[in-house]
Amino acid sequence: MAKVIVLLPIIASHLAIFTLFSAFTTTIVAGADSDFGTTKTQNLYRLKKEKLTHFRFYWHDIYSGPNPTVVPIVNSTIKNSVSGFGFISMMDDPLTLEPQQSSKLVGRAQGLYGAASQEEVGLLMVMNFVFLEGKYNGSTITILGRNKALEKVREMPVISGTGLFRFARGYVEASTHSYNQTSGDAVVEYNAYVLHY
Known part of the structure; x- marks a missing residue:
């Protein structure tokens, strides 16, 4: 013991x-x-308190005229498709404060979209909103999601960003302001709600 x-x-x-x-x-x-x-811990990046920023601007998708802002890169091979399934277009669309294309330019929507649904108009949108104005100049937010283009309001996720929008998340709401069936030109109002540091 x-x-x-x-x-x-x-x-x-x-x-x-x-x-x-x-x-x-x-x-x-x-x-x-x-x-x-x-x-790493968040403090290493000196992240400040998260805030919510709301943006409203107009997206001009222009197929017609001498300076189109969107070009088709793949056409649908399906005859008489109501959805256009398979087509893909590349864009560098202006973002303006008002629906008139001559209004103040605040950024550009750069990316692509394609018809990803066989049965209805359902677009896969992959784009960066590149801001050119004020304190957001040079920063971007990235949108990746489904756009049911014929619905009155469509919602797509904000999945990331750069510059002031590193670690960003949120969503955008798109609603068509005008659409020309002959030319394919469209003006869409975007409201973006972005959580960022």
């Missing part, structure tokens, strides 16, 4: 040293998640 009493402090001290060493090793390993990535 005396041997057990003498051994208890020694075992306890070894256990304490082992526990400290294990905790130290775990701390070192936690900082090095893998060969190519490490976990």
